[in-house]
Amino acid sequence: MRSIRDGDLLVQDIVMFQGPFQRLCEGLKTLGVLDQIRQHPDSFRPLFCYEPNTLTADQVEDLFSIHLSPEGSNKRAAEEMVITFWRDYLQDAEEEEGPSKLEKILAFTTGASVQFIHKGDDGFSTSMFPLANTCVNCIKLPLHVSYQLFKEKFDFALGNTYGFGRA
The missing domain is CATH 3.30.2410.10 (Hect, E3 ligase catalytic domain)
Incomplete structure (x- = not known):
């Protein structure tokens, strides 16, 4: 997410796509990843959040x-x-x-x-x-x-x- 507005859009998307989101969470839980995400959220941040980097x-x-x-x-x-x-x-x-x-x-x-x-x-x-x-x-x-x-x-x-x- 690049701004607070992106967070609002994410919430709207989650509401709209609640079923697929629940299936994603269930899949992550089945794989044992959901608990890892909860315990170490910073480790998973690059997978879910935009982070600008310098082009080389x-x-x-x-x-x-x-x-x-x-x-x-x-x-x-x-x-x-x-x-x-x-x-x-x-x-x-x-x-x-x-x-x-x-x-x-x-x-x-x-x-x-x-x-x-x-x-x-x-x-x-x-x-x-x-x-x-x-x-x-x-x-x-x-x-x-x-x-x-x-x-x-x-x-x-x-x-x-x-x-x-x-x-």
Whole structure:
């Protein structure tokens, strides 16, 4: 619960769903968990109550599946270098601006997938900036040869995209 109003809504829900709630309590009692909850309510609080936490670079990185080209290919070598840039960028974002920048990155990507932009792959005149496709929850990272350039282009994209899309 995030506010007292949430408590009122919970009470309304309990009244409305009294039967299912009673079955839940009976199930917890049968499992021997209900007494544990009563004896140690703070231990079970995270299961039943909202607790905000600070977003970290590691948490953001864990949201993505990385799709690399076949091992031994030239594309793979370039991708492996850029993925280290991506991880460094997330760490820098956390250290320099904290959770607010990580949240911007999540809003930009809304994603679960990391792919790469090779020259001529994106169908547009430039492949300098990262692209986010929210329909398929994917971020496409451009291939740059230096972290500084990678960071500059990603920062530009974040700062000049209002909502979904492309820089």
